[in-house]
Amino acid sequence: MLISNLEIVPGRHIKQHFGLVQGSSVRAKHVGRDIMASLKNIFGGELKGYTELLQESREEAMNRMVEQAEAVGANAVLNVRFSTSSIAAGAAELFAYGTAVILE
Amino acid sequence: MVDLIVFLTLLAMGYGFGRYAEKRHYQSIMKREDKWRHIPAVSTKIIPAGSKFSDSQIVMGSVVISVDYFKRFIASLRNIVGGRMISYESLIDRARREAILRMKEQASDLGANLVFNVKLETSSIYKGKRNSIGSVEVMAYGTAMIS
Numbered sequence: 001m002l003i004s005n006l007e008i009v010p011g012r013h014i015k016q017h018f019g020l021v022q023g024s025s026v027r028a029k030h031v032g033r034d035i036m037a038s039l040k041n042i043f044g045g046e047l048k049g050y051t052e053l054l055q056e057s058r059e060e061a062m063n064r065m066v067e068q069a070e071a072v073g074a075n076a077v078l079n080v081r082f083s084t085s086s087i088a089a090g091a092a093e094l095f096a097y098g099t100a101v102i103l104e
Numbered sequence: 105m106v107d108l109i110v111f112l113t114l115l116a117m118g119y120g121f122g123r124y125a126e127k128r129h130y131q132s133i134m135k136r137e138d139k140w141r142h143i144p145a146v147s148t149k150i151i152p153a154g155s156k157f158s159d160s161q162i163v164m165g166s167v168v169i170s171v172d173y174f175k176r177f178i179a180s181l182r183n184i185v186g187g188r189m190i191s192y193e194s195l196i197d198r199a200r201r202e203a204i205l206r207m208k209e210q211a212s213d214l215g216a217n218l219v220f221n222v223k224l225e226t227s228s229i230y231k232g233k234r235n236s237i238g239s240v241e242v243m244a245y246g247t248a249m250i251s
Binding site: 002085 | 149195223
């Protein structure tokens with residue numbers, strides 16, 4: 001599965017379009033990470049726990065998007081975009097979407 | 105009285121550790137920016153005609169950075185009089201540069217020599233007391249071109 005955020009793939013032609021595929025993941029932080037984060041709020045610096053958490057959930061969102069693309073029989077997802085929204089206190093939604101296509 | 109002592113201690117700790125952490129971080133950013141200079145990250149979508157790439161792959165990097173207690177206090181004072189919030193400017197600058205560097209690291213692992221269509225996304229993920237911004241997340245993503 002080729003994933004790209006360009007609209008074209010150099011040297012290859014798009015044979016068929018399947019339209020939008022998407023994947024999302026909603027995650028909440030846990031208390032241990034929250035305590036570390038509030039300490040870091042005093043000293044400043046990177047919140048490694050949060051970085052990892054968001055990275056993991058973004059990968060999951062992307063995996064779900066890829067699963068959807070595989071289900072329709074695509075072999076690439078182009079023009080991928082990511083977006084983040086906080087839906088409740090302490091929880092974030094990570095969202096990935098793109099166009100599923102068949103490349104020659 | 106106890107409250108005041110706690111407040112002043114937090115302020116002093118935030119000032120000391122925060123300044124040290126920021127200085128260290130900037131040093132590390134500049135060093136790594138030099139190291140990854142050979143992998144340009146460009147925001148254009150158009151691939152120059154005649155260039156040959158055998159493969160492309162999405163790459164991303166993200167970071168969550170928090171401000172220290174002292175800077176947050178200064179920023180809350182700034183909220184009264186208005187003007188530039190220098191303490192938050194440096195925070196977001198650090199986060200953006202760090203995210204781009206992490207993206208480039210991923211690109212170099214793939215053996216890429218160029219990252220196209222770079223997008224940056226910023227979101228504040230933690231709202232502390234009185235809804236002041238505690239930390240920001242910056243994510244950079246783009247398509248790595250492997251020749």
